[in-house]
Amino acid sequence: MKKKIAYNFDQWVDMCRAAAWKYAKSYGIDFDDCEAQAFLIYMEAIPRWKPEKATFSTFLTWRLKILGDYCKSQRKKIDTDEYGIDREAVTIGRERMPGLVEVIKHAVDTISADAVEILSWIVYRRWETRRNGKPSIITARRVFRYERDWEPERTDAAWHELSEFWTSGTAVVTL
Numbered sequence: 001m002k003k004k005i006a007y008n009f010d011q012w013v014d015m016c017r018a019a020a021w022k023y024a025k026s027y028g029i030d031f032d033d034c035e036a037q038a039f040l041i042y043m044e045a046i047p048r049w050k051p052e053k054a055t056f057s058t059f060l061t062w063r064l065k066i067l068g069d070y071c072k073s074q075r076k077k078i079d080t081d082e083y084g085i086d087r088e089a090v091t092i093g094r095e096r097m098p099g100l101v102e103v104i105k106h107a108v109d110t111i112s113a114d115a116v117e118i119l120s121w122i123v124y125r126r127w128e129t130r131r132n133g134k135p136s137i138i139t140a141r142r143v144f145r146y147e148r149d150w151e152p153e154r155t156d157a158a159w160h161e162l163s164e165f166w167t168s169g170t171a172v173v174t175l
Helices: 002-007 009-027 031-048 056-063 066-077 087-096 100-110 113-123 126-130 137-148 152-167
Strands: none
Touching: 009 031, 009 056, 009 066, 031 056, 031 066, 100 113, 113 137, 113 152, 137 152
16 A cells, blocks of 8 residues: 555656756756656665655655766766866857957057066966965065065056956957
8 A cells, every 4th residue: 555655656756857957957967867867766766665664755855866966977978178167168158259369469458568467477377386276466476576576566556457457358359
């Protein structure tokens, strides 16, 4: 009698679909694939369910958490680079956006020579020799003070000018 509860698929289809929707949305994978996997998990849960230990609803809820592992494995199959960035999206973006050389040429025409020097220091990754995770204004102050004899105020002014150039959208040039 109790096993009949688990076999009533209409009763559990919404739970499977809700879990599939949640995981597909969270991991950015196809809902239909995730839904099929949820139904497979449901079918595998029926013979494993022990009514004396938990209700089928509770057991199925716990079994559907396996969808997270499935979604992670599917997400890794998407064509991504080592940082998890979709290569196809980057390719499409590159067709629409200017290259680094164009941005630097535009910067030379738009911002001061000091700001361009900091931009090239960042772009050409010269800050990495200092064993820093990311370029920062603190590192720039130190490097430009000792290597180029700049005062901190000069570095700060150039850094802020570069920051304005980059965040205001001025760095984006039309091709």
